Amino acid sequence: MNIDRSLFHPDYKPEPFWWEAARPGTQYSTDLPAETEIFIVGSGYSGLSAALELAREGRKVTVVDTLAFGEGASSRSGGGVSAGVNIGKGIAGGPGQAKQSDEQKKLIEGLMSESMAAFEFVGTLVERENIDCHFERRGRFVGAYTPDHFEGMKKKAEDLNRVIQVGARVLPRDEQRSEIGSDFYHGGMVIERAGKLHPSLFHKGLLDACNRVGILLCAHTKVNQIDGALGNFTVKTAKGDCRAEQVIVATNGYTGALTPKLRSRIVPISSQIITTEELPEDLAHELIPNGRTISESPRITSYYRLLPGDRRVMYGGRARFESVPADVSAALLHRMMTDRWPQLKGVRITHSWSGFVAMTTDALPHMGQEDGIHYCTGCNGSGVAMMTYLGHQVARRILQDGRSDSAYAGIDLPKVPVPFYSGNPWFLPIVGNYYRYLDRKERRRGGA
Ligand SMILES: Cc1cc2nc3c(=O)[nH]c(=O)nc-3n(C[C@H](O)[C@H](O)[C@H](O)COP(=O)(O)OP(=O)(O)OC[C@H]3O[C@@H](n4cnc5c(N)ncnc54)[C@H](O)[C@@H]3O)c2cc1C
Numbered sequence: 001m002n003i004d005r006s007l008f009h010p011d012y013k014p015e016p017f018w019w020e021a022a023r024p025g026t027q028y029s030t031d032l033p034a035e036t037e038i039f040i041v042g043s044g045y046s047g048l049s050a051a052l053e054l055a056r057e058g059r060k061v062t063v064v065d066t067l068a069f070g071e072g073a074s075s076r077s078g079g080g081v082s083a084g085v086n087i088g089k090g091i092a093g094g095p096g097q098a099k100q101s102d103e104q105k106k107l108i109e110g111l112m113s114e115s116m117a118a119f120e121f122v123g124t125l126v127e128r129e130n131i132d133c134h135f136e137r138r139g140r141f142v143g144a145y146t147p148d149h150f151e152g153m154k155k156k157a158e159d160l161n162r163v164i165q166v167g168a169r170v171l172p173r174d175e176q177r178s179e180i181g182s183d184f185y186h187g188g189m190v191i192e193r194a195g196k197l198h199p200s201l202f203h204k205g206l207l208d209a210c211n212r213v214g215i216l217l218c219a220h221t222k223v224n225q226i227d228g229a230l231g232n233f234t235v236k237t238a239k240g241d242c243r244a245e246q247v248i249v250a251t252n253g254y255t256g257a258l259t260p261k262l263r264s265r266i267v268p269i270s271s272q273i274i275t276t277e278e279l280p281e282d283l284a285h286e287l288i289p290n291g292r293t294i295s296e297s298p299r300i301t302s303y304y305r306l307l308p309g310d311r312r313v314m315y316g317g318r319a320r321f322e323s324v325p326a327d328v329s330a331a332l333l334h335r336m337m338t339d340r341w342p343q344l345k346g347v348r349i350t351h352s353w354s355g356f357v358a359m360t361t362d363a364l365p366h367m368g369q370e371d372g373i374h375y376c377t378g379c380n381g382s383g384v385a386m387m388t389y390l391g392h393q394v395a396r397r398i399l400q401d402g403r404s405d406s407a408y409a410g411i412d413l414p415k416v417p418v419p420f421y422s423g424n425p426w427f428l429p430i431v432g433n434y435y436r437y438l439d440r441k442e443r444r445r446g447g448a
Pocket of ligand 1: 041042043044045046047064065066067070071072073075076077078079080081082222223250251252253254255256258271272273303316353354355356357379381382383385386387
């Protein structure tokens with residue numbers, strides 16, 4: 001692919017914008033202990049959130065990561081904090097949904113209520129741990145990609161309000177400029193109860209809190225094997241062995257050969273982001289007048305927002321499902337961004353990066369136990385709130401001797417229906433192209 005170098009600012013960096021404020025590091029890193037009560041693999045939001053709850057209840061906890069702390073998805077995300085919207089796809093009677101039994105309906109509503117609890121949980125953590133991470137409850141706008149999608153949003157907004165009172169309302173196309181300086185969408189849905197934060201500052205705040213309560217943190221410590229059973233595990237790492245009563249695997253999109261069963265039930269996909277140089281104040285205001293996060297309704301979706309300070313744009317999406325060089329995804333995302341905002345042609349890119357998220361075939365996040373090992377996984381691209389919350393729920397389950405109050409503990413993590421799939425998603429480019437084709441076809445049919 002020929003890349004137009006004029007798209008890039010002279011100070012361009014192929015790494016997360018967020019790292020300018022808080023780069024994943026090894027602060028607080030210590031030697032691996034010979035034993036611990038609870039051993040946590042993965043130092044992202046879910047691992048740290050689990051650790052924090054356990055340590056606050058007096059348990060001895062050790063968290064390790066192959067990389068620097070938070071160097072997985074948790075310091076790379078778009079920072080959108082939302083609840084219920086993805087899970088709401090499953091609401092009984094929603095567009096394209098088969099009729100569901102009362103029991104299924106109750107389960108879905110329980111999952112949705114908890115996803116709202118997840119959103120509120122982020123606010124509670126930020127306040128309780130005094131985390132300075134630009135957490136703002138400014139809501140979300142979801143653009144309708146086709147007129148049919150807009151029609152579907154009317155029912156969805158009703159359902160979301162009925163079940164989790166998110167303050168959802170639809171906005172017709174001729175009014176959408178009150179939310180986004182673009183005519184790209186066929187109207188959309190405003191959700192008041194949603195927010196955004198600075199992902200790596202949020203992570204840093206959690207890490208600081210973990211250190212304050214005496215959790216042992218070991219960076220650059222890859223776990224290679226977990227032997228034993230509940231109550232008596234031996235965790236073998238690149239830096240030695242550690243005995244543990246309980247183990248939590250919190251590796252989400254970075255799940256590897258360590259847990260082959262878990263790996264074969266999720267599909268890791270790449271998500272990519274760019275940020276722009278500073279814009280004139282009036283232009284930035286015109287783009288997103290109310291400072292909401294923006295997402296949209298097609299299969300291959302984009303998510304975007306203003307950065308803290310409200311003068312620069314962050315634009316994220318699935319330019320490709322598989323990993324591609326940062327310059328390549330930057331050029332593709334810039335084109336997608338200017339399709340939505342033609343007024344940004346000529347605006348230069350300052351940062352471009354990517355990270356991995358874990359998709360599941362039921363589009364739901366999961367927590368559970370496999371061979372005695374606890375896990376939470378499957379953020380499906382939306383895990384700032386959910387993975388933080390599920391980490392907490394896994395911790396609660398351990399503290400309650402295996403009993404969980406969470407509806408997420410009651411659903412099985414489904415298999416990926418691809419013969420012999422073991423975690424290598426060779427089919428992603430094909431699926432990506434097919435979804436892109438379907439999205440384009442639907443949009444053309446919708447008159448765009
Ligand atoms: C580009 C991008 C944009 C996103 N945007 C949003 C958004 O706007 N809103 C939203 O809600 N969500 C978003 N997400 C998703 C969100 O970032 C994730 O759901 C969340 O950070 C997952 O947290 P986690 O702790 O479960 O996993 P991670 O933060 O990915 O942490 C997993 C860790 O496990 C470690 N690990 C793996 N294997 C081992 C091993 N064998 N030994 C030791 N350590 C190991 C990895 O090194 C990694 O650090 C985005 C993700 C990406 C990548």
